[in-house]
Amino acid sequence: MSDIKNCWVKKGGAFTGEVSAEMLVNLDIPWVILGHSERRALLNETNEFVGDKVAYALAQGLKVIACVGETLEQREAGSTMDVVAAQTKAIADRVSNWSNVVIAYEPVWAIGTGKVASPAQAQEVHDELRKWLAKNVSADVAATTRIIYGGSVNGGNCKELGGQADVDGFLVGGASLKPEFIDIIKAAEVKKSA
Numbered sequence: 001m002s003d004i005k006n007c008w009v010k011k012g013g014a015f016t017g018e019v020s021a022e023m024l025v026n027l028d029i030p031w032v033i034l035g036h037s038e039r040r041a042l043l044n045e046t047n048e049f050v051g052d053k054v055a056y057a058l059a060q061g062l063k064v065i066a067c068v069g070e071t072l073e074q075r076e077a078g079s080t081m082d083v084v085a086a087q088t089k090a091i092a093d094r095v096s097n098w099s100n101v102v103i104a105y106e107p108v109w110a111i112g113t114g115k116v117a118s119p120a121q122a123q124e125v126h127d128e129l130r131k132w133l134a135k136n137v138s139a140d141v142a143a144t145t146r147i148i149y150g151g152s153v154n155g156g157n158c159k160e161l162g163g164q165a166d167v168d169g170f171l172v173g174g175a176s177l178k179p180e181f182i183d184i185i186k187a188a189e190v191k192k193s194a
């Protein structure tokens with residue numbers, strides 16, 4: 001197993017049902033996904049709590065895919081960038097070394113719905129996120145941090161999405177269980193080898 005979709009915010013202990021970062025390290029699981037929208041929405045994980053989790057997981061030696069993304073209501077209200085900037089800021093406030101962080105932009109309305117963001121919509125947010133990192137963290141972190149896209153990626157849309165300048169790969173749910181996953185991997189690797 002190469003990743004898991006959550007871990008606890010601090011050292012393991014009497015937190016029944018939670019998976020600690022230390023457990024993942026012991027099991028040689030290198031990556032953890034934190035801040036997934038389902039945990040934010042269903043388990044009331046705040047931006048600050050997610051930021052604390054990211055910092056703790058990194059401190060234990062894990063690599064983190066940190067998810068950010070807006071709901072449909074937030075997009076329609078024109079607050080997409082405010083939402084993802086606030087989510088990213090809570091991480092930036094707690095993390096100084098970004099070398100083991102990947103940001104996953106996952107518009108909530110696109111996750112598991114079949115309604116993928118258009119390549120232009122994805123590129124716009126990825127570009128804004130990179131600019132946010134350049135302004136608020138550093139030019140180096142902005143240039144080197146991978147910003148991947150998630151939300152209804154499939155074999156049919158991966159090429160065009162992956163061709164966008166600031167889309168550095170994908171976070172894939174449903175399609176990772178289907179043969180088309182191989183096409184998605186290939187679409188993500190084109191840029192890596194370029």
Ligand SMILES: O=C[C@H](O)COP(=O)(O)O
Nearest residue numbers: 111112151152172173174
């Ligand atoms: O956890 C998986 C991601 O949220 C994306 O899921 P999806 O590719 O099924 O939309």
